[in-house]
Amino acid sequence: MRRSNLPAELNRFVGRTGERAELAALLAESRLVTVLGVGGVGKTRLALKTAAEVQKRYGDEVRLAELAPLRDPGLVEHALIEALGLTDHTRRAPREVLGEHLAERRLLLVLDGFEHLVEACAPLVHELLTAAPGLTVLAAGRRPLRLPGEAVLRLAPMTEPDALALLTARAAGAGAPVLDADASARELCRRLDGIPLALELAAGRLPLLSVEQLLARLDDRFRLLDGGCGALPRHQTLRTAIGWSHELCTPEERLLWARLSVFAGPFDLEAVEYVCGGPDLPQDGILDLLGGLLAQSLVTREDTAAGPGYRMLDTVAAYGAEWLAQLGDTERMRRRHRDWYMGLATWCELEWFSPRQAEVAARTAAALPNLRAALDLCLELPEDAHLAQHLAGTLWFAWVGCGRLAEGRHWLDRALALESGHEEARLKALWVLGHVAVLQGDATAAVAALHSCRERARASRNRLAEAYATHRMGCLALLTDDFPRAEELLGRALDAYGELGELNSNVLMGRVELAMARAFRGDLEGATAICREVREVCEERGERWTRAYALYVLAYSAWTRDALAQARELLVECVTINHLFRDLVGVVLAVELLALVTVSEGDAVEAAVLQGAALPVWDAVGIQLFGSVSFDGPRALCAGRAVEELGAERYEEALRFGQGLSLDETVERALADRRPGGEGGRPEEEAARRPFRSARPPVVPGTRKPAGSPTGKGGEAAG
Numbered sequence: 001m002r003r004s005n006l007p008a009e010l011n012r013f014v015g016r017t018g019e020r021a022e023l024a025a026l027l028a029e030s031r032l033v034t035v036l037g038v039g040g041v042g043k044t045r046l047a048l049k050t051a052a053e054v055q056k057r058y059g060d061e062v063r064l065a066e067l068a069p070l071r072d073p074g075l076v077e078h079a080l081i082e083a084l085g086l087t088d089h090t091r092r093a094p095r096e097v098l099g100e101h102l103a104e105r106r107l108l109l110v111l112d113g114f115e116h117l118v119e120a121c122a123p124l125v126h127e128l129l130t131a132a133p134g135l136t137v138l139a140a141g142r143r144p145l146r147l148p149g150e151a152v153l154r155l156a157p158m159t160e161p162d163a164l165a166l167l168t169a170r171a172a173g174a175g176a177p178v179l180d181a182d183a184s185a186r187e188l189c190r191r192l193d194g195i196p197l198a199l200e201l202a203a204g205r206l207p208l209l210s211v212e213q214l215l216a217r218l219d220d221r222f223r224l225l226d227g228g229c230g231a232l233p234r235h236q237t238l239r240t241a242i243g244w245s246h247e248l249c250t251p252e253e254r255l256l257w258a259r260l261s262v263f264a265g266p267f268d269l270e271a272v273e274y275v276c277g278g279p280d281l282p283q284d285g286i287l288d289l290l291g292g293l294l295a296q297s298l299v300t301r302e303d304t305a306a307g308p309g310y311r312m313l314d315t316v317a318a319y320g321a322e323w324l325a326q327l328g329d330t331e332r333m334r335r336r337h338r339d340w341y342m343g344l345a346t347w348c349e350l351e352w353f354s355p356r357q358a359e360v361a362a363r364t365a366a367a368l369p370n371l372r373a374a375l376d377l378c379l380e381l382p383e384d385a386h387l388a389q390h391l392a393g394t395l396w397f398a399w400v401g402c403g404r405l406a407e408g409r410h411w412l413d414r415a416l417a418l419e420s421g422h423e424e425a426r427l428k429a430l431w432v433l434g435h436v437a438v439l440q441g442d443a444t445a446a447v448a449a450l451h452s453c454r455e456r457a458r459a460s461r462n463r464l465a466e467a468y469a470t471h472r473m474g475c476l477a478l479l480t481d482d483f484p485r486a487e488e489l490l491g492r493a494l495d496a497y498g499e500l501g502e503l504n505s506n507v508l509m510g511r512v513e514l515a516m517a518r519a520f521r522g523d524l525e526g527a528t529a530i531c532r533e534v535r536e537v538c539e540e541r542g543e544r545w546t547r548a549y550a551l552y553v554l555a556y557s558a559w560t561r562d563a564l565a566q567a568r569e570l571l572v573e574c575v576t577i578n579h580l581f582r583d584l585v586g587v588v589l590a591v592e593l594l595a596l597v598t599v600s601e602g603d604a605v606e607a608a609v610l611q612g613a614a615l616p617v618w619d620a621v622g623i624q625l626f627g628s629v630s631f632d633g634p635r636a637l638c639a640g641r642a643v644e645e646l647g648a649e650r651y652e653e654a655l656r657f658g659q660g661l662s663l664d665e666t667v668e669r670a671l672a673d674r675r676p677g678g679e680g681g682r683p684e685e686e687a688a689r690r691p692f693r694s695a696r697p698p699v700v701p702g703t704r705k706p707a708g709s710p711t712g713k714g715g716e717a718a719g
Helices: 017-029 043-058 073-083 094-102 115-131 160-173 183-191 196-203 211-226 234-248 251-260 269-276 283-295 314-326 330-351 357-380 382-394 396-401 405-416 423-440 443-460 463-479 483-500 505-520 524-541 545-560 564-580 584-600 604-621 633-646 648-659 663-671 683-692
Strands: 032-036 062-066 107-112 135-141 151-154 300-304 307-311
Touching: 017 032, 017 043, 017 135, 017 151, 032 043, 043 062, 043 107, 043 135, 062 073, 073 094, 073 115, 073 405, 094 115, 107 115, 115 135, 160 183, 160 196, 183 211, 196 234, 234 314, 251 269, 251 283, 251 314, 269 283, 269 330, 300 357, 314 330, 330 357, 330 382, 330 396, 357 382, 357 396, 357 405, 382 405, 382 423, 396 405, 396 423, 405 423, 423 443, 423 463, 443 463, 463 483, 463 505, 483 505, 505 524, 505 545, 524 545, 545 564, 545 584, 564 584, 564 663, 584 604, 584 633, 584 663, 604 633, 604 648, 604 663, 633 648
Parallel strands: 032 135, 032 151, 062 107, 107 135
Antiparallel strands: 300 307
């Protein structure tokens, strides 16, 4: 189980033995340590290397939050939630979510590139450190946070032996001839002031130029810039080294470098070809130019969840941004960047309803910093308000399907606060906001957004937007136990979808929600038939997200028939899919139902553990079981049977154990076969559990249905 998101090293870490030891010692003494230094001195690399070396102190739970790509201070909390792998569907403030998550954990949080966000970061870090005694923060930047108890490590340039070792290693990696550790090489290290980034840039040139040729070029530039005053300040040394690298690039490479500065975070080749290409940079030549920048260490390769990508270091990108501004091309390139990511969002929305759904989730996660930058630009320009509304609405699958409700609410609220003059864009943003608010349990905001959407849609004769608003009103009715109204609204929306030829994941989810409403009214057979049809369509289209909810209903149906093996198989697939997409609602519903299946199999201990594990997940979702009496049926029945078999004390003990499990541990446990004779339980665990085991009691007719079941007459609920 991966409890760290630290990136893998792409090349060997060289030197800094003393600094690593000093930083590790500071982390042992202080809960807030900041590594300070000029750009390019190696702050990030040292912090990540040291974090990896000490992670066992923190139960291997180390998390990196990269803040450099952020422009909006309001996104700092969301970036930390993303870095921690959290999914929160509630209306709680993000910092409250962070505080609760970290309160009982021992964890090392690495903050990188925060200096432009100090005013937002400092109070947040202080609050989290106060609320979470097991939290340690390791920050890397150019400014201190200036908080009580902050220990600071000022990172100096590398010593000559380390600098020479780094230059030699990187030159070899670039394919240069073997570098002699002679006076010329040592002079090059000295002239570059031992700054790692400058050394790496120089190493990237050694396949083409000798050390002596590099020195001659560098000496000329230094003499020009220092005005004969002697040694340059270190920040000027780095700027000089970057500028010297800039001069050594071809004109086409320089232009690509400048245009790449508009990207935030990682980017892929397709994006570069579209955003940076043009008559002066033909697309068919960009790959070679990008390879040239990569060979010179101006661009680094990075593996993302969506596959190989690239990234430009902040210092290098900043130089490129200045050059782009001098060319007078910044606004045009930012618009091209925005257009590409709007196109990507549109493609992802369409492909969400396809076999590429998992790829869409991965690409969206990798592109998130750039999507944020695109949204920022749309919100900056009054004439682009409609684009902000369109983009925030188009990304509904990222907010709803991939567990980013809170961030989605942030963007949707901001976009809808603007007057765009484009009704279609506003309508889409409104029904998506209503959808998000329903899932957050914010009925007031949901009703306001959906009512506004429906009325405006009717006025503009936009039947599709009206159908989506009606659909989400039906979903709200379902979650508040108003099943006649839910069935009526969902049925009306589905009829409209059919007439309009609309078929996608939302439409299929509407069918599953209709099945749930019918099951809660006593028609389990009808609900099962609907979900079987949905499963067939999902199989034909390769859709998995909605399929998981259909499987959930079918699993409940299997449980009512005592087909426990089938129910477990369906739920295992359900949990797997929902965890893949970070859909906590789907995960927790399936875990709750799996607990009921487990107690029916005769394992009351494991059932109680699963019920306990569901509790913190419900905290992240919002109101437990949506506050619905009907959704609570399986849980109440499971708890009653487990208490009857174990007694209240042992049940509570197992429940508490489950509450201590992380989401990943809960999922791992749910997917393991822990039935007697199954392969999931470890021998020592099984031995510890044996005193709690009891034989499976006989099924007494009429006792399987929970009291107050949603069917009202001993029928079965859909969950």
